[in-house]
């Protein structure tokens with residue numbers, strides 16, 4: 001690791017701070033387009049004070065996500081650059097490289113295979129219908145619908161009691177914080193989450209096998225600590241993303257009602273619309289971090305071994321080199337090779353599950369509430385300043 005990559009404040013201050021000051025809004029900061037055109041690889045300073053490279057063009061983002069010379073294990077090595085307040089847990093899928101990553105991924109790839117996940121679709125559909133009932137008088141779509149759906153799905157698949165959701169939600173909220181002043185609370189939150197899941201895993205080991213994913217993992221050679229880190233990662237990755245996306249998707253469709261009305265009239269477009277909404281709606285105003293294992297040329301610069309590189313999926317998905325009219329929401333866009341679910345060995349494990357949740361969520365809401373509208377102008381709504389971002393609330397009325 002070079003000192004310049006990690007030392008807080010060690011800059012001549014024309015270095016951009018990330019997230020940008022105009023992040024956390026519906027439309028992407030204009031800085032993304034400027035960087036794509038003028039400086040496709042640029043040094044930025046993270047909130048934790050680390051200096052890292054940022055790449056913004058589609059091809060470069062794809063390369064950094066998928067090329068084994070850019071390591072995820074390096075992100076948790078001692079002295080590694082940090083993006084936010086919390087340190088990612090070592091030994092999980094997102095923090096290991098092949099061959100360790102391949103070994104871990106094999107343990108769960110069966111449980112999340114498209115065939116097994118597709119079998120859950122009727123049950124997910126039923127949950128969507130049930131939760132949609134809760135909006136009959138209007139309310140906050142995030143709290144009433146978008147959060148409970150993926151939480152209930154991932155809890156059931158993993159074997160985590162749904163009744164415990166209040167406890168782990170509070171910890172998860174803090175664990176993604178970008179407020180450096182909250183460091184001690186964030187660390188306490190992560191410790192609480194590990195302790196909670198640790199207790200759960202110990203109980204499951206004693207109780208013997210049933211048929212959920214944690215029970216399957218208990219039967220593998222994973223140590224207790226490995227299993228707990230793995231489970232925390234699945235629990236968090238398995239709901240925070242989908243919940244934010246459901247809320248943002250509905251808000252985006254209602255922001256220009258013609259999109260909502262088109263899907264009401266043509267519900268068969270929902271699968272293509274979900275892909276387009278994934279491309280259009282960025283989940284993070286930061287980027288996916290990797291650490292170079294050797295010197296690598298990318299976007300016209302040489303990234304030195306040990307330096308951090310952030311790949312902005314949100315920016316890649318708006319790159320005119322990859323998508324004609326990238327700032328238009330085109331519900332029938334094809335082809336649509338967006339990077340919202342990543343690329344390469346770390347491609348989203350829950351991709352198929354996410355697609356089912358998003359499609360069924362939209363279908364249920366379109367069917368039940370064709371006249372749905374926001375209770376307040378969506379441009380006035382607040383975005384959460386966290387690593388995996390989305391709207392803080394989406395108050396809606398049925399018509």
Ligand code: HEM
Nearest residue numbers: 093094237238241242245288340341342346348349350354
């Ligand atoms: C709309 C919803 C979702 C989005 C947009 C999303 C996005 C992503 C992205 C971009 C990555 C790759 C990150 C990187 O390469 O650095 C990823 C990885 C991952 N996702 Fe998702 N995800 C979603 C839902 C889910 C769900 C429902 C699960 C449930 C199991 C899940 C589990 C994971 C896991 C475990 C990884 C790490 C995979 C690995 O490193 O091998 N995700 N996700």
